[in-house]
Amino acid sequence: xxxxxxxxxxxxxxxxxxxxxGGKKENNVISQNTNSFETKExxxxxxxxxxxxxxxxxxxxxxxxxxxxxxxxxxxxxxxxEYGELSGNEEYKIYNFGIAEYRDWKIIKVDQSxxxxxxxxxxxxxxxxxxxxxxxxxxxxxxxNKTDSQEDxxxxxxxxxxxxxxxxxTFRSGKSFSIYLPEAYEEFxxxxxxxxxxxxxxxxxxxxxxxxxxxxxxxxxxxTEHKIKMNE
Numbered sequence: 001x002x003x004x005x006x007x008x009x010x011x012x013x014x015x016x017x018x019x020x021x022g023g024k025k026e027n028n029v030i031s032q033n034t035n036s037f038e039t040k041e042x043x044x045x046x047x048x049x050x051x052x053x054x055x056x057x058x059x060x061x062x063x064x065x066x067x068x069x070x071x072x073x074x075x076x077x078x079x080x081x082e083y084g085e086l087s088g089n090e091e092y093k094i095y096n097f098g099i100a101e102y103r104d105w106k107i108i109k110v111d112q113s114x115x116x117x118x119x120x121x122x123x124x125x126x127x128x129x130x131x132x133x134x135x136x137x138x139x140x141x142x143x144x145n146k147t148d149s150q151e152d153x154x155x156x157x158x159x160x161x162x163x164x165x166x167x168x169x170t171f172r173s174g175k176s177f178s179i180y181l182p183e184a185y186e187e188f189x190x191x192x193x194x195x196x197x198x199x200x201x202x203x204x205x206x207x208x209x210x211x212x213x214x215x216x217x218x219x220x221x222x223x224t225e226h227k228i229k230m231n232e
Contacts, residue, residue: 056188062143066108068136075134083125084230091232098223105213109223116189170199
């Protein structure tokens with residue numbers, strides 16, 4: 001009898017541990033909190049994600065966008081400019097950013113030569129880098145592959161990450177991933193395919209559509225070009 005009780009207790013403990021640590025993390029529909037993004041300079045140390053398969057992203061293979069909802073053009077331009085000044089370096093380059101309006105959405109088309117690091121960090125930065133009534137309700141990255149739609153990917157800040165330094169997303173092919181922003185500076189980025197993350201492209205695109213933006217129209221919008229200086 002004693003061994004039966006011990007066996008039952010062991011099974012219960014294993015079940016609890018599996019549900020706590022072994023289950024898949026589901027983030028099927030975008031959920032964002034503002035003012036959660038932290039730069040590399042002020043982010044506290046934490047354990048970063050290390051498991052998964054690193055996938056190289058060639059920026060030239062993509063048209064890259066940032067989808068923002070319920071914000072203003074002046075907030076976006078100010079945010080990009082201030083992000084570009086963070087390094088404090090004297091050397092700089094001029095980049096082109098296109099901004100288009102679609103109902104209460106502002107769609108940003110990112111310069112082709114912007115690095116993986118800057119592009120992905122900008123998505124987080126614009127989601128709430130300061131106290132401002134124009135902080136977007138949503139800030140979402142969408143990269144459209146120029147030749148293979150299955151390589152399209154969508155991403156946003158992980159709503160369950162309190163540090164605001166990790167993004168999660170999905171490819172149209174169904175593979176989900178994470179990006180640890182402080183270490184996204186490699187040429188081809190650090191996008192990591194992770195089986196324990198589940199993000200649905202279809203459900204998120206449907207959600208964006210419900211919020212008033214049809215992502216299929218993204219290439220047909222009229223973008224106004226803005227030249228912005230960014231320090232190297």
